[in-house]
Amino acid sequence: MPVGETSQAITGGFRLDAKTQFMENGPFSRYVDFDGDGKAEFFATNLPASPDPQLGAVGAKTGIVTATLAWAFTRAIDGATLATGVIQAASDLTGDAKSDLVHMDSSRGLRVLQRNSDGTLRGGAFHPYGNYVNDWLLRYEDAYYGPADVDGDGNQELVMGSSAGFVVFDVSATGALSVYNTAQRGRYLEGGRAYIDSLTHVVNAGRFWGGSEEQLLLRSSTGFSIAYVPSRSSGYTSFVSIEYAPFGEMQTGGWRIGSDNYVHGIGDVNGDGREDFVLSSPWGIGVLTAGDWFSGGTSFKTIAVLPWGTSVDGLAVNGFTSGTSWYAKYDAVDDFDGDGLADILVSDTANARVILFSYDPVTKTLKKKAALGKGQVARGGWNYDGYTDVYRAVGRFGDATRASMLERSGWGVGMLGVDAAGFYLVAATPYDATPTWCGDAACNGGETCMTCAADCGSCPPPPSCGDGICNGGESCSTCDVDCGRCPPHDVCGTGVCDASETCSSCPSDCGHDFKFCMWCPTGGTYNKWPVPKHACSYEAALRDAEAGISCTGGTISDGDCPSP
Incomplete structure (x- = not known):
């Protein structure tokens, strides 16, 4: 949390609290710009059980955490709310220079949502499930992968998949879908290099060959491949792949492609004008390029590697944690210092710190650019707590040319950037101190x-x-x-000496010793021993006295009662 900071209210109407859930911007969306100002926002939701569940888009405006969207889930858009189904953040699909939302309503269909200039949402064309879009049967079970500009026109296309294969949708200005091209499972892509099996999925998209068009990076049960997506109008009926690296193959430069490799980011690391992809494994980090496949050798070339255990500031870096979803958390790729080259942000889990690496063209290695450890304070006042889930938490929040990372703590939310002096605070805000409510899953x-x-x-x-x-x-x-x-009351013979009975009137209930009945008909004391009215024998009196039974009624002086 910022040192000395006490309060900074979020503007825009979104309630950002400790239970707010941050949405993933699609499997390979690097960031979204929902209001079109060139800066990124992250999407967040309040718990459905909160008093006013909302969808929010939150960014930083002149150093202040600001919501550009605060939409109640119960508020209807064209007769339907956002309360059911899945909401995915996407880049600009409709060509208005602002990122869009894809709402996959669990019971109805799919539609693209756009932001109006006043911050409200509008719905585009609606596509019901069970209907065909051209020759693609649209279903709620279809997998959403994310946006990719496969034709290079500056607008993103929508990449989805199903058990049947993959589809790339072109999206019109009104949100209407049309099939740009498809690829079927159980077949080779055109080019004959990559086979689309039941486990193949799209893991990212980038301009791997330079230029304006993005290609898709695919992972199957046997390896990685790069797929080019031509339009059907060009005569192609499927994706095209000419690059494929099977698991177990050593790539030129030293990185071995393995089934334990996971892709975590895309960016131009070495400055050759082509985007590279960064892999993580239990061994370390590798930066690979697909741009010079035509020069011979393997499909991908190794630009640089960082083995776990490399010493940085005297400590061995290790971003791998056995038994956890390490591949989904511990590194991200973007340009943090605005030099036009992609940097690699690594969460060093072994030492509770984050380290930013950049490519050194002289040594052809990854070198530390900045680091921030647990308990250290970033310039501007953010006290780092030692944990960062950096995956999909990186965007150009405060500056359109520089990335920053999103941080959460027990105090609130902060965005940290990097310059030549190290990490600094871009913007921060404490959590909303709204009182607890019934339905927040805490009995308090x-x-x-x-x-x-x-x-x-x-x-x-x-x-x-x-x-x-x-x-x-x-x-x-x-x-x-x-x-x-x-038991019945005031009836002789019940075994209970009731209030109206005495040893004289009912000896069966109250006792029958004549001498005691004569002298102690309603109880009293005998030789300083309390004698209840029902105890008309010396032995009974002693037993009652030892048991602590109190005497009720009158008191008869010592010696007035004869001895037994």
Whole structure:
């Protein structure tokens, strides 16, 4: 949290609290620009059980964390709300220079949502599930991969997939979909290098060959391949692939492609005008290029590697944690210092720090540019807590030419950038201190099972006559089914010496020793021993006295009663 910072309210109407969930911007969306100012926002949602669940787009405006969208899930767009289904953030699909949303309504269909100039949302063309878009059957089960500008016109196309194969949709200005091209599973892509099996999926997109068009990076059960997506109008009926690297093959330069490799970022690391892709594995990090495949050798070439265990500032870097989803968290790629080259942000989990690496063209290695460790304070006041989930948390939030990373702590949210002096705070805000509410999954704030069963659980049933337990003020007179029947009152022979009975009137209930009955008919004391009215024998009096039974009634002086 910022040192000395106490409060900075978020503008734009979105309630950013400790339970806000940050949305992933699609499997390979690097960042989104929802209001078209050239700076990135991240998408977030409040819990559905909160009093006012919202969808928000949050960025940084002149150093202040600001929401450019705060949309209630219950607010309808063209008769439908966002409360059901999946919402995906995408880049500019419709050509208005602003990022769009893809809403996959679980029961109805798919539509592209756009932001109006006043911050509201509008819905585009609606595509019902179970209907065909050209020859593609649209279903809710279809996988959303993300946007890619496969034709190089500056607008993104929408990449999706299913058990049948892959589809690239062209999206019109009104959100209408049309098939740009498809690729079927169980077949080779045109070019004959890559086979699309049941496990093939799209892992990223980039300008791997330079130019304006983006190609798709595919991963199958046997290796990685690069796919070019031509339009059907050009005569191609499928994607084209001429680059393929099988698992186990050593790529020129020293990186071995493996089934334990995961792609984490795309960017021009070495400045040759072509985007490279960064891989992580249990061994380390590798930067590979697909741009010079025509020069011979393997499909991909190794630009640089960083083995885990490399010493940085006297500590061995290790971003791999066994048994965790390490591949989804611990490195990201973007240009942090504005020099036009992509940097690699690594979370060194072994030492609770983040390190920014850049490519050194002289040594052809990755060198540290900046680092921030647990307990260190970034310039501007952010106290780093030692944990960063950097994957998909990187965007050009405060500057259109420089990336920064999104940070969360127990205090709030911050965005950290990097310059020649190290990490610095771009913007920060504390969490909204809105009181707790019923339905936030925490039994607190004075809630009980009676006031909020959703958080505290159901209360046990109150005592009631007939539950088999004599409690809650029940007695034989109020609930004989639980407490038993009461004995009859003032009736001789019940075994109970009632208030109206004495040893004289009912010896069977109150005793029958004549001498004691004569002198102690209503109880008293005998030789300083208390004698209840029902104890008309010396032995009974002693037993009652030893048991602590109090005397009721009058007191007879010592010696007035004869000895037994």
